[in-house]
Amino acid sequence: MSNQSNEKQADPTDTAAFAVLAGISTATISTTLMKNGLRNVWIRGARDMQAQGGGRLVGRAFTLRFIPGREDLSTPESLASPYSTRGAIEEMPAGCIAVVDAMGITDVGIVGDILCARMRQRGVTALVSDGAIRDIAGVRRTGLPVWCSGVAAPPSVAGLAFVGWQQPIGCGGVAVLPGDIIVADEDGAVVIPAAFLETVLATAPDTEQMESWVLDQVNAGRRLIGLYPPNQQAADEYASWQKSQPGNRRGGE
Amino acid sequence: MSNQSNEKQADPTDTAAFAVLAGISTATISTTLMKNGLRNVWIRGARDMQAQGGGRLVGRAFTLRFIPGREDLSTPESLASPYSTRGAIEEMPAGCIAVVDAMGITDVGIVGDILCARMRQRGVTALVSDGAIRDIAGVRRTGLPVWCSGVAAPPSVAGLAFVGWQQPIGCGGVAVLPGDIIVADEDGAVVIPAAFLETVLATAPDTEQMESWVLDQVNAGRRLIGLYPPNQQAADEYASWQKSQPGNRRGGE
Amino acid sequence: MSNQSNEKQADPTDTAAFAVLAGISTATISTTLMKNGLRNVWIRGARDMQAQGGGRLVGRAFTLRFIPGREDLSTPESLASPYSTRGAIEEMPAGCIAVVDAMGITDVGIVGDILCARMRQRGVTALVSDGAIRDIAGVRRTGLPVWCSGVAAPPSVAGLAFVGWQQPIGCGGVAVLPGDIIVADEDGAVVIPAAFLETVLATAPDTEQMESWVLDQVNAGRRLIGLYPPNQQAADEYASWQKSQPGNRRGGE
Amino acid sequence: MSNQSNEKQADPTDTAAFAVLAGISTATISTTLMKNGLRNVWIRGARDMQAQGGGRLVGRAFTLRFIPGREDLSTPESLASPYSTRGAIEEMPAGCIAVVDAMGITDVGIVGDILCARMRQRGVTALVSDGAIRDIAGVRRTGLPVWCSGVAAPPSVAGLAFVGWQQPIGCGGVAVLPGDIIVADEDGAVVIPAAFLETVLATAPDTEQMESWVLDQVNAGRRLIGLYPPNQQAADEYASWQKSQPGNRRGGE
Amino acid sequence: MSNQSNEKQADPTDTAAFAVLAGISTATISTTLMKNGLRNVWIRGARDMQAQGGGRLVGRAFTLRFIPGREDLSTPESLASPYSTRGAIEEMPAGCIAVVDAMGITDVGIVGDILCARMRQRGVTALVSDGAIRDIAGVRRTGLPVWCSGVAAPPSVAGLAFVGWQQPIGCGGVAVLPGDIIVADEDGAVVIPAAFLETVLATAPDTEQMESWVLDQVNAGRRLIGLYPPNQQAADEYASWQKSQPGNRRGGE
């Protein structure tokens, strides 16, 4: 059985929280975090390789770290070491999102079809990186969702050296710690620091619902001034509307 | 009614001119402007977010200007100011193309679905920027055509401060003045300085038709030398062919 | 007849070799070249303009070289010179891949629909460049496969000056000599130096087949450690499996 | 008399405040602003062209704005317009620091010796830009202190178009409003938003004095932990020392 | 004798012309070329490695060309080939300026002390490149003036492959043809296309003298408007002054 080493079960609290987050855009999450003092949470260069129409994915960050390649470190032989990308993948819990610090090096592929297939087997939710992947045709066949900088044919050892996992990393100009929450959709991937999860859950669904109401108003022909952001009158209008809704929080259901 | 504040009618001269321009590729317009001394008219980094198959759009530039963000200027509260992107949008005339100087900052979104929906309501033809948009899924639903650098989840205030509209701006390395003509297609967006509109209208349709004839010749197996650009013999051939055509200017009909 | 000047026939040895290469991904070719000491063979910035689903193309490099534009050199008149892109195209043998050094300048188009149509007529297999193309809609209609940095409306003479063909060039940070072999697929384009062709043919098909077997193992739930790269036991398993296959080399048939 | 048009006298409050700021490093000012929520106040790319040993200069920002050049706007003739860099310089009050938004374009010179000589004549304190200057030998002879990205021989009109003065600008990735306070030393130039001047004056001199005491402690062999930043014991020690000093604030005298 | 192979004498016309050019700043030459339609003549990234106080040097361009390195081409052995930088240096005529296209690669040194010493021996006037040099301490001892992007310790073969000399090249974003005239001073290096030499000689000295007169006027307290560029009255004043001068052209004596 493929997942016998992967017995760790998802935290039920996470499961509930992530269901809520799956209903909130990364745009709204970014706004919420900014209102709480965090301006740098969006991973530059990690774009949705599935292109238009993809859904939104949520998971705890499992981090991998590369440094620039050096011919004595970056050898085909190094790939056989337990202390390699292979070793890291075998430690990934189901439901995590693998976040890979490629130091912005985009001319080698950090992983290809085989490693992505194994991540998929282990129940990894997605791969996010500021680096590139290789064998995109094969990776697509594995079904593993990927957000990254693009494609590159050469193997990682042509330009990178792997140094470890579950360390703090930088990815696309953003700090990511193991266990932070990653949310990724068509706008890219954002990091919710673990300590901010409660705050986001407490306020982002309301923001999402309010923006949905505002959009309806705009589509009905209403002007932006006083509406978005809402002045007192618009806020009252929204509150009335919200109370009239059967379920009070769109994002939460 | 949504457009009651937008009573300004399109200039009928513009309407006729823009119908001609809609038949001329930005490639041909660039060549025409270069022959008239302008080498720097293509907006770098503004790509067609609708991807393959889109049409060509034409409009007068309505400019918006951002500067880099500063925490005391770039606040969620600043969005409620009349002197904000909201205020700018409410001033946009129908048929204009909004051109946004984001100073090449591509890690925040200058607008999202709500603002794009309002621009659409006001009859804005398209949005062009060297910056990014946010909530691409929502923006796509509004139907507003967008040429920009890509997507980014964070709000504009996470990295930009809005400073005004209808000023001269730089966008993607190109100078754009309010009232210049913007033409955008799959090759991106080019600026026709207002004073050069007549020149472009006078010569670009012929170039377009000539290139169409050249392409037919090439597809019939003819060599490039002497044909493109045409030597005297080829020019004569083209002139004969052109006279034989029912309407004399392909681009103009 | 369009190809009368193009009588040169493809080398039958090349034909056989290229059929093998068409079955091997650029990822595997990169790995093979790296094991033979070449880390810098992937052309940065040359992406598949046909997007998802394209096949793999192989050909000898026919090189073109630009330098930065200068107003006295980069004139519309210069295009009529026999020593121009036009002249170069008329020298291209059928089956070659045109590789164009645009010095990384991506804000002008090196060629448009007419030149691509003529290349197609002459039997050119593909165009590869670190520069941009113009009139993408028209180029797409010609059917010429293109790997490049993107699109740009302005003509080459707005920013580049053509200086010759069949010289050694740099393209996307990689050295390309006339006659080197180019292989391009969804991961981009790689260069096989002519002297390394035999080496690649001798080992890459085995690698490709081995990776295919590894992928099957992974999909069956096997762990990566000891499998990829294979330890002695896995190598033996693979060897047994390989012997049991009707044809011994997948890539070679 | 050269300055007859420049009768505006420096604000005496500014004079006192700037004397204090002249004793505080841009490093300490940056730290102070960060503690008050502003992380983006240092102008990237503006380095001290006088090199080692220069002093510290302080002044209100007088802003100039360029956009990318366009051949119809960026003409030698445009320089004669009253709405030109020349016009801007004749409006500069004595004691100001000219801050020039060159949009990060560093391959033309925004000003040369003649314009710098005139600024010097008008009592301008310094020039700060993310662009380049030209005729560095001549500029050095004028004695005008300059912080900028380097040198470039071509005139501004070879790549920039001037659009106005005393507007909000971006300079080196930082927002600068007319009237903000600029402090420049060997570490570069920082912006103190006008509304933050009091805050900086109230706390930065103490920080500067404390760091001076800490440095003495380190030079006497003390460890960093507990000292910098100071724990309670170290803070008490510093407070005692500070009381024992003849004048209580180093920066203020 | 070291220069026996270097018997070629400087062209006496060149000698006279270059003496004039030595009195004209690269800033003024750039302005003159721009007025004649050339905006792109300043070599980006080539800065004066002798720093402050250096003089101005003039010579015909002798071009060298590198492409990106490839391990099979960029070997220590390749340095022994007659078709190497060594071979190129032995072909350089006395008085030339070596202009090296390093494709903007700045992390290897194109030459070190030994090659610079040999260039000095052969009477080479200067070295100009968009690349880096190595062993700056040794190069300084040779006395060869150098304008380049900086220093880098690794040998050229760690990242570049040499491909030839006296070909058209790009250097710092500028086209340079063999035989073009290079002028370099503290503002960097500019290219005068050979066909423009007469034009520059005919007008630049006057510009230089006029700017000198303008500077004197500014230093005497005169305002810029109407003076620079001069209106009719100022032009008349200058003409009178010029007639009163003992020698009529500063730059020419």
Place this chain on the structure above:
Amino acid sequence: MSNQSNEKQADPTDTAAFAVLAGISTATISTTLMKNGLRNVWIRGARDMQAQGGGRLVGRAFTLRFIPGREDLSTPESLASPYSTRGAIEEMPAGCIAVVDAMGITDVGIVGDILCARMRQRGVTALVSDGAIRDIAGVRRTGLPVWCSGVAAPPSVAGLAFVGWQQPIGCGGVAVLPGDIIVADEDGAVVIPAAFLETVLATAPDTEQMESWVLDQVNAGRRLIGLYPPNQQAADEYASWQKSQPGNRRGGE
């Protein structure tokens, strides 16, 4: 006493080896490493902040690692943590070279005068980074030699978060492991992987001496071809000369 916690003595083998290395330029070391298969050993962006005339320094790497800043991690309070740059400095052994991975972020200063003073107190040989330092005037007064990207006024916490020491890092595009040997001179800083030290010591001094002999030959007027690299005859000449020298290895004495 300041160094009581720093009792670790330098390894006597290192002392002897480093004395040899101090006589060999980073240029020669780079060439030696390249001949042994390592092309990527020079730290990009780390330039000698003491400018012209500095000596050569050698030491074992003591690594520090930053990731991009995040407002919840990068706080003034974080500086008081034992797990901070302060903690790292108190662990540095005398004679080491601190190598700091700033992820190429150059708009904040990684350390200022106080931390450099403490490093100097602890006997640290030098600081090398791809980041910037702050308070350059103060750092210069401490006497600590620094190779870095330049200066920046803001504190590290304005853009970076410190995550640990003595981990493998990337610095200026080069992999550096704790204990690797760093050599820095006017050409910048190179890394000798610990396992390559013997190889460098065994061959680089000879190369250095040979290049010195070649330079003398060139200065005497000899041509490059056959001399550098030496053909058999030149190699024999050098061997004779070398035998005639009183001490056989210049670098070693």
